[in-house]
Structure formats: structure tokens, C-alpha cells
Amino acid sequence: MLNDFHHFQEALEKRKESGTLRILRQKEQGIDFYSNDYLGLAGNKDFQKVLLKNISENPQLLSGSTGSRLISGNSTMVTETENFIAKEHQYQSALLFPSGYSANLALFSTLPNRHDTIIVDEQIHRSVHDACKMSLAKKLKFKHNDPEHLEQILKRQDGSCYVGIESLYSMDGDMAPVKEIIEIIEKYKAKLIVDEAHAFGVFGYGLVDKFQLQEKVLATVVTYGKALGTHGAAILTHDIVKSYLINFASPFIYSTSAHDFLWMSVKKGYDFLNMNSELSIKLKENIKIFRDQHLKSPSAENSPIQAIIVPDNHQLKALKETLLVNGFLTYAVFSPTVKEGTERLRICLHSFNTEEEILELTRIIKKFV
Numbered sequence: 001m002l003n004d005f006h007h008f009q010e011a012l013e014k015r016k017e018s019g020t021l022r023i024l025r026q027k028e029q030g031i032d033f034y035s036n037d038y039l040g041l042a043g044n045k046d047f048q049k050v051l052l053k054n055i056s057e058n059p060q061l062l063s064g065s066t067g068s069r070l071i072s073g074n075s076t077m078v079t080e081t082e083n084f085i086a087k088e089h090q091y092q093s094a095l096l097f098p099s100g101y102s103a104n105l106a107l108f109s110t111l112p113n114r115h116d117t118i119i120v121d122e123q124i125h126r127s128v129h130d131a132c133k134m135s136l137a138k139k140l141k142f143k144h145n146d147p148e149h150l151e152q153i154l155k156r157q158d159g160s161c162y163v164g165i166e167s168l169y170s171m172d173g174d175m176a177p178v179k180e181i182i183e184i185i186e187k188y189k190a191k192l193i194v195d196e197a198h199a200f201g202v203f204g205y206g207l208v209d210k211f212q213l214q215e216k217v218l219a220t221v222v223t224y225g226k227a228l229g230t231h232g233a234a235i236l237t238h239d240i241v242k243s244y245l246i247n248f249a250s251p252f253i254y255s256t257s258a259h260d261f262l263w264m265s266v267k268k269g270y271d272f273l274n275m276n277s278e279l280s281i282k283l284k285e286n287i288k289i290f291r292d293q294h295l296k297s298p299s300a301e302n303s304p305i306q307a308i309i310v311p312d313n314h315q316l317k318a319l320k321e322t323l324l325v326n327g328f329l330t331y332a333v334f335s336p337t338v339k340e341g342t343e344r345l346r347i348c349l350h351s352f353n354t355e356e357e358i359l360e361l362t363r364i365i366k367k368f369v
């Protein structure tokens with residue numbers, strides 16, 4: 001029947017009953033401790049002025065690209081931006097995408113073939129899991145940040161293995177033991193892909209760049225919707241891999257390229273980031289102020305994402321609401337989204353948060369944990 005939504009309704013009811021129904025709420029007013037705008041670039045008036053100046057000099061930037069990059073959408077702007085990004089990150093090549101989601105989808109669904117195995121950290125971003133569903137390769141998971149478990153799995157495989165990790169994980173705010181993982185990757189001749197969505201801009205250009213691991217990694221993904229305050233993503237890799245993706249990656253081939261405004265904003269974002277290094281210094285200071293309040297957290301000492309475990313859905317809800325009443329916007333992750341007993345308040349720190357705000361936030365949290 002055309003209008004039989006019974007099946008959808010049932011699934012939504014189930015979510016409602018378990019308290020996990022998602023609804024779209026209007027953006028709230030308040031002190032931001034939940035967005036990924038780590039350096040405040042999304043609301044930075046000077047950055048906006050730079051973008052505005054470029055648009056007013058060249059309004060064409062705002063127009064649609066008119067087609068896939070393989071047909072009519074391959075502008076000079078996108079090509080020049082890719083060349084710039086590759087050079088900045090010391091990679092042979094960069095391939096731009098309109099989002100990190102589509103970049104991961106392209107990478108993990110295209111490179112491994114039917115005889116290969118994709119092995120991912122159990123906490124890797126959903127986009128990678130979705131890519132694996134599109135791939136014919138076998139998918140396996142290793143325990144979060146556990147190189148020994150990764151090794152046990154690798155030992156048992158015979159075909160080519162692709163390993164996927166994030167450098168800074170978005171739920172726990174903890175870092176991957178990248179160097180240990182690379183040792184194992186090399187031992188078993190596997191190929192490593194690192195998603196730096198949350199590390200890029202916060203730790204310079206990310207951990208691969210910081211530790212100069214470009215040669216050891218098959219591809220790195222950096223995204224521009226978080227610390228860069230704009231949108232889009234780049235896959236950083238070898239010329240041959242870029243060419244392979246251009247030839248075989250459906251999310252790249254069968255989609256209209258974004259407008260030039262996006263690529264221009266990415267290029268200007270890099271320039272702005274490099275000219276305003278005080279923003280990441282300020283962010284580091286704010287992370288230290290937060291950590292000095294000694295709240296129990298599984299997150300890394302220097303991470304802008306700080307998870308506070310509140311192991312009870314009701315208690316967590318009460319905390320989130322108390323914070324909201326006091327003007328603080330935070331994000332609560334309830335079970336069963338996370339395992340029972342690991343329900344958490346997820347706090348994102350920013351360069352623009354003030355010391356008073358951080359102290360007041362932690363003072364309220366302390367009453368609940």
C-alpha cells in the first residue's frame with residue numbers, strides 16, 4: 001500500500017520508548033561546549049571578512065559547479081586548492097570531497113577489493129562502517145586502541161589488509177597509539193588509513209604531519225567542518241591512489257562537485273589558521289584549565305574533547321538539563337548508544353571559552369559526579 005508507514009512507525013515508537021528518538025531541534029542560544037568549532041573559525045568575523053572580500057571580487061564563486069569533476073565541474077580553484085593542500089601536508093596528492101563522510105565512503109569502499117580485509121578500530125566513525133557495507137572486502141574490528149588485538153587479527157589473515165583508525169577519537173577524546181600501530185602495520189605489510197577529522201587544526205595539521213608519518217600511511221583524511229570552521233574534506237595520498245579513486249570511487253565520480261566557494265574557503269582557512277596560531281595556544285590553555293579541575297575522564301590530557309562518565313541515564317539527563325538552565329550547551333550520550341555504565345557528558349572545549357565559563361561548568365558537573 002502506498003501510505004503504509006506501519007514499519008517506520010513501529011521502529012520510531014521503539015526509539016521513543018527507549019528514550020533514543022532523534023529529533024531536529026533549532027540551534028539553542030548558550031555557551032558553546034558542544035560544537036566542533038574548536039578554534040572559533042565558524043564565527044570569526046575576520047575570517048568572514050576574508051571570505052566576503054573574495055566573493056565580492058568574484059561572485060562566480062557562489063555558483064554551482066555544473067557537474068561531476070570528470071565532466072564540467074573541475075575548476076581551476078579546486079585543482080589549485082588540491083595542489084596547495086598536498087604540498088602543505090607533504091603528500092604527493094590531495095583529493096577534495098564535499099564532506100568527511102563522502103571522503104571515507106570513497107576510500108574504504110573503493111581501495112579494498114573482494115579478496116582483501118578491512119580491519120577497523122571498534123570506535124571508528126560511522127562513515128567507515130557504511131563504506132565497508134559498500135565494499136566486497138571482509139570487515140573485522142579490533143578492540144579500541146589495542147595494537148595487540150590488531151596484531152592477533154592481522155596474524156590470521158592471508159590477503160591484503162587495510163587498517164582504519166582515527167588519530168583523535170570523537171567519543172572518548174582519546175588518541176590512537178599511532179606509532180605502535182604503524183610498527184604492527186609494517187610487520188604484517190598492511191595498509192593504514194588515518195582519519196584526522198578531530199585532530200586537524202587542533203594539533204597543527206594532525207598527528208601524521210606532527211610525527212612525519214606520511215610515508216608510513218596509505219592515506220590520511222582531514223576534514224574542514226570542524227577546526228577550520230568551513231566544510232569539506234581531503235584525502236591525502238599518493239598520485240597513483242588519487243588516480244585510482246578518480247577512476248573507481250563512486251562517491252567521487254557520480255556526484256556534482258561543490259561550488260568554488262567551498263574550495264576557496266578551505267584554501268583561505270589554511271591561510272587563516274597559519275596566520276592565527278594564537279587560537280590553538282588559547283585552546284590548549286583552556287584544555288589545561290578544564291583538566292586542572294580534576295574531573296574523572298577517559299580523554300587525553302591535551303584533547304579538546306573531554307568525556308565525563310556519568311553512569312546513569314537519569315543522572316546524566318539531570319546534569320545536562322541543569323547545565324542548560326545555567327546557559328551551557330553540552331552533549332549527552334546515553335545508553336544504549338554507548339554501553340550501559342559508560343553514559344557520558346561530551347564536552348568540547350574551544351579557544352573562545354573563557355576561564356570563568358570553564359570553572360562554572362566544572363563546578364556544576366562536580367555536584368553530579
Ligand SMILES: Cc1ncc(COP(=O)(O)O)c(C=O)c1O
Pocket residue numbers: 098099100101102104125127166170195197198223224225232233
Ligand atoms: C572521525 C570523523 N570522521 C569523519 C567525519 C565526517 O566528516 P563530515 O562531518 O565532514 O562529513 C566525522 C564527523 O562527524 C568524524 O567525527
